[in-house]
Amino acid sequence: MSIQRVAPGPRMSQAVVHGNTVYLAGQVAQGASIAEQSRAALQRIDELLASVGSDKSKLLSVTIYLADMATFAEMNSVWDAWVDGANPPARATVEAKLATPDYLVEFSAIAAI
Template identity: 45%
Template sequence: MPHPDIVRLGGRFPNRSRTVVHGGLVWTLATSGTKVEDFAAQMRDALGQLDAELARAGTDRTRVLTVDVYLTDMARKAEMDAIWTEWVAPGDPPRRMTIETALDGPDLVELVCLAALPR
């Protein structure tokens, strides 16, 4: 039974939400839409997807509270840091954690984000 105070924004799969909005907060995730083997291209595309999900929920990167970055290869962390620094809102850096793990298929990076809605 749906809850009227919880907004669930779907994605590719009918059994899960891509983004959930509740109580002034947005939980979302992003992977690259292009499954190329170029890590930098996937990271930039995933950040673009994150921007799109945040906008769809009514917020933006300046209101991001925390991001967990999942990498398939921690040796790419310095490269990820450089791309992250280009993307992150100056003066509004969120808490960030980086974890090495296996990801599905050709994904090299996945971003899990918590953001605040504007008042």
């Protein structure tokens, strides 16, 4: 079975397709608030999924990393407006130290194609 790597770099690919499954790298974005960063990162997920012939209705699992769990409700307000309510993925949300203090949230996803 072939493996397709999307936007490969020296450390990672932005997405990897194997069979009928796409695995996305953690997506982060710049922004002054968790809402701004969440919207931009979720938009990037939409773009990556579209690039391999998928979309958010085919999400299987999403893991959300928050720099501060106190921002959970604000992130969820963006998530709730974005997620396909008829096809919500399995989801976990954890608090974690992210790559830089500028990042407030990171989304990692797996989807069907």
